[in-house]
Amino acid sequence: MVNKIKKRFVAGATCPKCRALDTIMLYFENNVEKLQCVKCNYSESQADKKVAKATRASESVIGVFKPE
Template sequence: MPVRKRFIAGATCPGCQAQDTLAMWRENNIDIVECVKCGHQMREADKQAKEHIRKEESVIGIFHPD
């Protein structure tokens, strides 16, 4: 099943400054936002995972065995 991407109306890409080019989808409990113009990506882990991270560290990804 293909991933359903949604555009974020009025949002500006932090990479190329283009407006209305950011698409968002959820993959493995991580929100991904990508600019369809320049390819800039931002990822954010879910709230439950963030609670287990120390302030000095960042998450690359979270493994969820099925």
């Protein structure tokens, strides 16, 4: 059985790359929200907030490099 991904267009959205109006579609793939422009193929993805928060919480700064 083939699992179809439900895609929908975002009304009034402008593509950040080609500036075309009403060409951005939104869909979820593996629980990740993705945007794609059907005109220029620009794409962007956003991880779940829980995933992003967990990634940042476990990071720490070891030192700051200041070239002179």
